[in-house]
Structures are given as structure tokens and as C-alpha cells.
Amino acid sequence: MTGIESALGGEAQALAALQAVGTAYERKIDALLPQSARLMPAAFTGEGMQSGVVGLGLAGFTGLMTGSVVASSVSSMSDQQLAELVQQGPMRFGGKSGNAELQIGEDGSLDQELAFDVDESGLSGKVKLKLHVDACPDVQGKVGVSMDVDSSMHVSAKPGTGGSVHTRFKLDRWLDDDARLIDSADGMATEMQMEIGGVDDGSDRRMARTVRLERGGAASSAMDDWSGFNIFTDTPAVEMANALIEQSHLMLVLIAEMQLRGMGKGPAWESGRCVELKVTSDPSRRKGVRPNTAFELEAIPRAKADGAPTGGSVVATLEGGESLQPASGKVRADARYQYAGPAKKDESAKISFEARSRRGVGRAVLEFDTKQGRSYRITGLGTCNTSHTVCDVDQPFSFPVCGGTMQHAPTSDRGGTHSFEHSGATGSGSYTLTGPEAEMTATYQNVTCAGKRCFKTPNGRAVWTKIDSCE
Incomplete structure (x- = not known):
């Protein structure tokens, strides 16, 4: 169909060349892995970087590297680590004949672009991939994967002989009320648009077909273009092209399903981030x-x-x-x-x-x-001379003072930091405890702010008297 077989001297030579191209794509993918580990922001843990990678050959037309390596790391990140990663923007790495760009969304979703050029065993190949993977389901419980793949291959010595494929693919999956993918026909919908073209000794053949699987199981297929084919003499070529499209659709479904289910760490929506x-x-x-x-x-x-x-x-x-x-x-x-x-x-x-x-x-x-904390009664704080019972002064606590609120954040058993709000003013500072455990004196150092002015205020003091229980 594409003239590659005859140009390379027969079926065996063509198959060997295709295998060499596939191996070359794999080397390109492997070469990017150390760079991805080296260039990713510090928020990445690096776990699973080598084992989480999936390389895919698409029926001899294309090679894909999925984002499973990234998704595996993202699923184990804290919200703060993910925020740091998102703030870094797209991650880019690659070389002269291959490059990749990864973008992580705030919810852990993934956008990825890959491009590779290969010249191997008499064949030249090019692959471009755009991939998006949802992390969190929508209100109907739907998550999806979309791919846009361009690939081309030709005989290096004969630029006019070769073939190309352009594929748009979308997989939608639905979750049940137990956060699990629905495995029945009601849990999946797909659509693939594939355009195949080839030139053989000046003869240009093209086929475009759309394959759909509706939610519920109804399947449909439409032939959008088959220019260059003769329905009477080219039946084997038509059947081969149709079989290739069907196989490609199945393979893309499997790849997308792997992306959604996660590689080693489970699906993204089970991480707690959604x-x-x-x-x-x-x-x-x-x-x-x-x-x-x-x-x-x-x-x-x-x-x-x-x-x-x-x-x-x-x-x-x-x-x-x-x-x-x-x-x-x-x-x-x-x-x-x-x-x-x-x-x-x-x-x-x-x-x-x-x-x-x-x-x-x-x-x-x-x-x-029901553990016994360090319980104290605090008196003499502020001009109101109020009294407050605190069940555990080793934990952050707050209480009202003179119509405002005062908060304590202990940093040791003998002091910490404090802040307060009162009559339109705010302030903060530190406090230090001195004296025996039974009755300690707290000295407060304050900086008070009112409007746009901040100034030091005289130290305050309070008496902390230990009590047996705050019941």
C-alpha cells in the first residue's frame, strides 16, 4: 500500500527495517527518562521513575510514551508539593531528534506532548503525540483520555514512497457510587478518527474512517474517504487497512485504560485530591x-x-x-x-x-x-484581669480577652508565640514562662498595629497556675 516493501527489497527486509525503527523509538524514549528525573522540579519524589514508563508501538506506525511515570509520582504528592509543581509551569526536556513537554494541572491532570524523529535501516520516521488525562471525575462521574497522534514513515532513498497516519482518539469512562470504573457497557464510550495515506510509485491512496462506541454498547463506523482504491481490484488492501484501523482502535482503548487506572499507585481519583x-x-x-x-x-x-x-x-x-x-x-x-x-x-x-x-x-x-495534659488557669492578662482555664498548654489555644481574642502557639514547655485582635488593632509577639511548674509567670512581648502604624507596647504579664483537671 505504501511502497515500502518493494523499495526495500521484499517483505523480510521491510519487516526488519520496521523493527529497527521501533527499537530506535524505544531508545529515544529511554534517553528521555534520565532527563525527566533530572529536570523535574524538586517537588517530585522520583519514586517509580524507571518502572512507571510505558512505551507503545502503534502497529508499526508510531511510538508513544505515556505519562504514567509522572502520574505515579503525582499521586503520592501532598497538595503543597503539587502546588509547587504546578507553579513551575510546563516541564520540557529532550534533544535534537526528540523532545517532550509535560504540564500538570492543579487537580493532578496531565497534558503531554512528545515528538521523535528516527532514521534507521533505510527508513525515516516521525511521530508526534498530544495526550490529555483527566484526574478527577465530573458531576456525572466521567473521566477521560484524549490523544492526537501524527506519524509518518518513508524510505530514506525514495522520499516519495511511504505512508502517514493521523489519529484523533477519545475515551470516556464513568465511575459508580463506589468510585470504581463501571465495567459494563454503560461505563465506556470511545471515538476514533483515523486517516491513513500512502504513496506507491506515484499512486496516492487514502482512507479515513470514524469508529464510535456509544455509552451503552452501540457501535458504529463510517468511511469518510477511500480515494485511490479500486473496490474491484484492491479488496485485500481495503481489508488490510480496515483491520489495521480496528486493531489500532483496540490498542488505543487499552493504552487509555492503563492511563486512567494508573501504573502501580492506582487511579488519580483515589488519591484524595478530588x-x-x-x-x-x-x-x-x-x-x-x-x-x-x-x-x-x-x-x-x-x-x-x-x-x-x-x-x-x-x-x-x-x-x-x-x-x-x-x-x-x-x-x-x-x-x-x-x-x-x-x-x-x-x-x-x-x-x-x-x-x-x-x-x-x-x-x-x-x-x-483521655490523657492528662498540662492544665493551667491563666489570670491577670490585660486590663480586664480575666481568668481562663486551658486544658493543655502544650497545644495551640485561644481565649477571649477584653472583647478581643488572643491566640497562643507554644514552641516549647517554657514559651511560644502569640497574636491578638482587639478594638480594631492587631498584634503579635512572643511569651516566656518563668518560675516553678506549679505557678509560672508569663511575660508577653508585643508589637501592636493600628491602621498603617506598628509599634512596640509595654510587656504584659499573667500568672499561670497549675490545676489537676480542666473538667
Whole structure:
């Protein structure tokens, strides 16, 4: 069809040349890997860089490197690390005959462009690829992969002999309410537009075909162009081209499915980056509580993309004492629980929550304990001379002072930083504790700001008196 076989001296020589081109593409891909590890921003962990790469030969026409290596690393990043990576902008690396550009979205989505040129065993080849992979499902639970591939190949000694392929491909997949891909016909839709062209001794043949698979399983195919073919004498060539298109469609479906499912670290929507799971307790204080304290808990999953309720369900798992109701199984979101805290002093417990829906997966943890903290009564602070009980001064705490609010952030058992708001003014500084543990004196150093002016104010003092319990 393309004249390559006859130009190279027969089928065996043509197959050997095609294999050499495929090997050369693979070398190009392998050569980019050390550069990707070296040039990616510091936010990358580097985990799985070598094992996460997928190289694909598309029926002898093209070579693809997927973004699995990047997706694998991104899935294990914290939100802060991902934000740093996104801020760096596109990552570019490559050489004279091959280059790549990767762009990571705020939700972990991937856009990738690759280009390779190869001249091997009498054949010259060129491949360009654009790839987009969704990370988070939309409100219907849909995620997708799109590819745009251009490839060409010709005999080096005969520039007018060879072939080209242009392919546009889209895969849409849907999740169920358990954040898992639907495996039935209702869970997939695809569309591929492929244009194949070839020149053999001046004879130009072209075929364009669109293949669709609708959600629900209905399949269709349309021949858009078949110029240069004779339906009476070129039947084998037509059948070969159609078979190649069908095989290419199947291969692209498999590649896209691999991209969505993730390579080694699971799909992106299970990373917790698509869903924010807010968990609350009433009472809100969970550390240093009385034994058998009763709590009302609520788990509220929301899609990060639009803040909408995700639906689906929540599963809560208790580690430690005492009792959680419902104790197991799925609870419809937004989920409510009753929890009786640890039954004895100096005990701790943890409840892990996981929300699953067609919007993805969200996770959160609440921790409880009945441990005795460093409890103090603080008096004499400010001109109001108020008194405040703090259950654990080793943890950040706040209380009202003279109509405002004062916050403490301990940095050691003898001091920390503080900030306050009062009557339109704000301030901050440090505090230092002196004296015996039973009764310490706190000295506050302050910088107060009002309007656009900031100035040091006299040191403040307060008395911290140790108490046995804050119950």
C-alpha cells in the first residue's frame, strides 16, 4: 500500500527495517527518562521513575510514551508539593531528534506532548503525540483520555514512497457510587478518527474512517474517504487497512485504560485530591477529655472542583476504645455517627473515615484521648484581669480577652508565640514562662498595629497556675 516493501527489497527486509525503527523509538524514549528525573522540579519524589514508563508501538506506525511515570509520582504528592509543581509551569526536556513537554494541572491532570524523529535501516520516521488525562471525575462521574497522534514513515532513498497516519482518539469512562470504573457497557464510550495515506510509485491512496462506541454498547463506523482504491481490484488492501484501523482502535482503548487506572499507585481519583472530606465532632475538643465522653460526629464529603456534595457513602473505622455507632459498613453521605470516647484515663483512639462516590475518594482522621495534659488557669492578662482555664498548654489555644481574642502557639514547655485582635488593632509577639511548674509567670512581648502604624507596647504579664483537671 505504501511502497515500502518493494523499495526495500521484499517483505523480510521491510519487516526488519520496521523493527529497527521501533527499537530506535524505544531508545529515544529511554534517553528521555534520565532527563525527566533530572529536570523535574524538586517537588517530585522520583519514586517509580524507571518502572512507571510505558512505551507503545502503534502497529508499526508510531511510538508513544505515556505519562504514567509522572502520574505515579503525582499521586503520592501532598497538595503543597503539587502546588509547587504546578507553579513551575510546563516541564520540557529532550534533544535534537526528540523532545517532550509535560504540564500538570492543579487537580493532578496531565497534558503531554512528545515528538521523535528516527532514521534507521533505510527508513525515516516521525511521530508526534498530544495526550490529555483527566484526574478527577465530573458531576456525572466521567473521566477521560484524549490523544492526537501524527506519524509518518518513508524510505530514506525514495522520499516519495511511504505512508502517514493521523489519529484523533477519545475515551470516556464513568465511575459508580463506589468510585470504581463501571465495567459494563454503560461505563465506556470511545471515538476514533483515523486517516491513513500512502504513496506507491506515484499512486496516492487514502482512507479515513470514524469508529464510535456509544455509552451503552452501540457501535458504529463510517468511511469518510477511500480515494485511490479500486473496490474491484484492491479488496485485500481495503481489508488490510480496515483491520489495521480496528486493531489500532483496540490498542488505543487499552493504552487509555492503563492511563486512567494508573501504573502501580492506582487511579488519580483515589488519591484524595478530588474530594475534601470534612469531619466534625460535637463537642469539638477531642484531646484530654473525660472518659466515656459522648460525641456526635459528621462526615461531609465535597468535590474540590465545585464544592458540590458528592453523594456516595462513608465508611468509618475505629482503632482503640470505646464504641462507634454505626460500627461498620457504609453510611450514606453526609454521614452521622455516635461515638463514646475511651472508657479510662490515659487512653487514646482514632477513627479513620473514607468517602467514596462517583466524584472520587476522600479521607480524614479524628483522634481522641483521655490523657492528662498540662492544665493551667491563666489570670491577670490585660486590663480586664480575666481568668481562663486551658486544658493543655502544650497545644495551640485561644481565649477571649477584653472583647478581643488572643491566640497562643507554644514552641516549647517554657514559651511560644502569640497574636491578638482587639478594638480594631492587631498584634503579635512572643511569651516566656518563668518560675516553678506549679505557678509560672508569663511575660508577653508585643508589637501592636493600628491602621498603617506598628509599634512596640509595654510587656504584659499573667500568672499561670497549675490545676489537676480542666473538667
